[in-house]
Amino acid sequence: MSEHLYWLHEQRCVKAVKSLRSNGFEAVYCPNRRDACENIISAAQDAISIGIGGSMTLEELDLVPELRRMGKELLLRDLPGLTPYEQLEVRRRHLSCDLFLTSTNALTLAGQLVNVDGIGNRVGAMTFGPRKVIVVAGRNKIVPDLESALNRIREIAAPANAHRLDKKLPCALTGTCSDCQSPERICRITVILDRMPSLSDIRVLVVNADMGY
Numbered sequence: 001m002s003e004h005l006y007w008l009h010e011q012r013c014v015k016a017v018k019s020l021r022s023n024g025f026e027a028v029y030c031p032n033r034r035d036a037c038e039n040i041i042s043a044a045q046d047a048i049s050i051g052i053g054g055s056m057t058l059e060e061l062d063l064v065p066e067l068r069r070m071g072k073e074l075l076l077r078d079l080p081g082l083t084p085y086e087q088l089e090v091r092r093r094h095l096s097c098d099l100f101l102t103s104t105n106a107l108t109l110a111g112q113l114v115n116v117d118g119i120g121n122r123v124g125a126m127t128f129g130p131r132k133v134i135v136v137a138g139r140n141k142i143v144p145d146l147e148s149a150l151n152r153i154r155e156i157a158a159p160a161n162a163h164r165l166d167k168k169l170p171c172a173l174t175g176t177c178s179d180c181q182s183p184e185r186i187c188r189i190t191v192i193l194d195r196m197p198s199l200s201d202i203r204v205l206v207v208n209a210d211m212g213y
């Protein structure tokens with residue numbers, strides 16, 4: 001990417017960071033992925049249990065090996081061999097872990113975090129419960145406003161996730177949302193964090209890199 005485009009993205013990231021701060025979040029601009037990783041590893045020093053929400057952004061950061069080396073208790077719901085009940089228990093424990101790591105489906109320039117969930121454990125843990133939450137948002141998640149955020153989720157995030165999860169959903173076949181009535185529908189709960197929830201501690205890392213979808 002040319003330095004001029006990178007600079008342009010930087011302006012948008014910094015604007016989102018300023019808005020997040022004025023909405024009560026702790027927000028940090030990260031010029032690249034490595035900076036985001038270092039920030040998370042540093043925050044993890046004090047945590048005993050760490051929950052990681054299903055997120056392509058976090059997978060790209062590849063934090064698990066280092067967190068394991070640090071001896072952390074990692075709450076991972078997609079470990080091979082876990083029964084559905086054990087996966088459910090991991091999701092429940094995300095709600096009370098020391099540090100919960102997640103991404104966001106969209107971040108508005110006004111500093112709002114917008115997410116759509118099927119189960120609700122991810123948006124639940126983002127909102128209340130863990131001692132600390134770190135949300136990683138690549139620059140591709142930044143949108144002008146709420147309407148664009150919801151469009152982004154319907155047109156990009158949900159179809160791509162449905163396809164990744166091999167769901168039998170219209171959007172996973174055609175790439176287009178049809179506001180389906182499927183029992184497998186993954187869009188069931190919409191949560192907009194307009195401000196930092198009053199009893200939570202949320203840090204948002206806004207990264208000048210395209211991450212996840």
Ligand code: SF4
Nearest residue numbers: 158171177178180187
């Ligand atoms: S409402 Fe249904 S078709 Fe639309 S994105 Fe969600 S799961 Fe896919």
